[in-house]
Amino acid sequence: MKIGMLWFDANESENLTDRVERAAQYYQTKYGRWPNTCIIHPLTLGEEDPSSFPKVRVETSIKVLPEHFWVGCEEKKPVLEAA
Numbered sequence: 384m385k386i387g388m389l390w391f392d393a394n395e396s397e398n399l400t401d402r403v404e405r406a407a408q409y410y411q412t413k414y415g416r417w418p419n420t421c422i423i424h425p426l427t428l429g430e431e432d433p434s435s436f437p438k439v440r441v442e443t444s445i446k447v448l449p450e451h452f453w454v455g456c457e458e459k460k461p462v463l464e465a466a
Contacts, residue, residue: 387455422453
């Protein structure tokens with residue numbers, strides 16, 4: 384993902400799934416489309432399974448600060464056809 388929205392949510396007492404969904408909902412309101420990717424710091428993910436998020440694909444990266452959510456739309460890579 385090259386372009387996205389950075390969202391900060393330090394409410395650790397709330398379910399991480401709800402926090403990711405709230406960031407995605409704000410993204411949809413602001414940009415008019417639902418994001419398909421959310422990148423978070425591994426410490427923010429904790430023990431949760433990245434594949435357990437129902438509406439957005441969650442990935443981890445140490446390039447994103449803890450408690451920050453980089454939300455956006457990962458563009459599909461074109462398929463190369465054999466000549």
